[in-house]
Amino acid sequence: MGIYLPIAEMSVNVFVLLAMGAAVGFLSGMFGVGGGFLITPLLIFYNIPPAIAVATGANQVIASSFSGALAHLKRGTVDIKLGLVLLVGGVFGSTLGAAVFAFLRAFGQLDLVISLLYVAFLGIIGGLMLVESVNAIRQSRAGAPPPLRRPGQHNWIHRLPLKMRFRTSKLFVSVIPVLGLGAAIGFLAAVMGVGGGFIMVPAMIYLLKVPTNVVIGTSLFQIMFVTAYTTIVQASFNQTVDIVLAFLLMVGGVAGAQYGARIGQKLRGDQLRALLAALVLAVALRLAFDLFVAPGSVYELAGPGGK
């Protein structure tokens, strides 16, 4: 069954989009990630103009992160104060990102930058995760106990000024890295259409030393706001949010996420991370392929509106 997307101005198959949303929702439920980093490339592979894929991807992430954040708020595993400080940075980053987005689009380089950012981030994160999880699997096979993290250990980040106390996370840390991290994630949300959970979670654990139990909830809490802000900014300045497209993805996504979460609870953490890493690397390779392989035609048309 075909459906005409009013903003993308093209006819697409409803079932392909629902299935795409469900598959990504399943994976996001299974791995506890927002799924924006998978949705946007998939939409681009499906010939949705990248500008619309990015803005609509951000809109779709709101649904899954809101649903997830509600669950964490109920359990009390959200550091609201930390989330709000991250959000202040996120608003700056997202505004800057939307401006850069419009600028790149005007100069015909948007598609390239989106692809490059995806290949770089997915390649690095996927590679690191794969190495780490394979090591963990090997160690557990060899019978060694998993290495203990020592949250009390401090690094250079904890010597910066302007310290602030975050009670829920039992942290006393400078606001500079918190704002900076928030801004970086906001920027990526605007330019890449991702929630940024795949960067936010490791950064909070390893850089800020936030206790693991509040990391996911806090990350979802602030991602929800940053993607909501990004959606409004993209809709206002670039008119690239396709609400019909986003809705189809969300419906598939929220359904898929619940089943994914059930499967995810049955798998071991290190195996789960290795699987996710393989998936992330596969998406990165597929995008890199298009960058490096000679295109069918060296010419490309661009009209107003990035199409």
Add this chain to the structure above:
Amino acid sequence: MMLRAAAVIVLMLGAAPALAQTATQTPTQSPVSTVNPGEDGERVQIGLSTDRVTITSDFSGADLTIFGAVDGVDPQVSRLGGYDVVVVLEGPASPVTVWRRKRVLGVWINAQSLSFIGVPLSYSVATTRVFQDITDPAGYRRLSLGAANIHLEPQDRDSDPATIQEFTAALRERKLAIGLYTENIGGVQFLSQTLFRATLNLPADVPVGTHKARAFLFKNGEFVMETSSQLAIVKAGFEQRVYNYAHRYSFYYGIFAVALAMLTGWLGRLVFRRD
């Protein structure tokens, strides 16, 4: 889907050729370069039963049928197949930028560009026969007729002529490759001595806006006259409203998109909750 613009056989009612004006001609009083527009000459008319085509949510391209009639036919010329008709459906014009990609450090990037103004977003042409059998190349160029002859104007006319030529050719080639410019040889058929039917292709991503249907009549290889008619291609009610809101009230549209996402997330949790 078949959009049938039913037969509107236009009987000659006086000075109808005044309709025929083309964008490329200078705005003088007699804009139609009609060879023989007198009372005894042939006249071509086309009729559309509708002046509006609506793109609904299940739109996946369509065939548009246009009927027309030639009046004042010389039966002898007609018997020998001396009359030819070319029908064109030209989409709304818009600026287009053509980029040329270049390999830098192994990565293909957009390196050089040339912008054109007033490029028809779509251009669909149907003919009675292959182009070279109807008239000579110079004739097509004079009329800017056919995908190869559409007038394309670079924004910066002082650019290097070789560059302009290269990018103009690339623009045509890309438009043909993505199916926005199409040629349907044999798409115009004479149903009788005077009545003809043209079948034009509307691709799934046909641009919305005012399209211009034009019919060109040729007699023994000579251009006789052209006529035109307008066709509005619009999105259906819901799609158009969404588009309008997104552009006119973009801030509120963004708020609505966020609210819809939150509602979906919340409902999804209610329906599938586990904790």
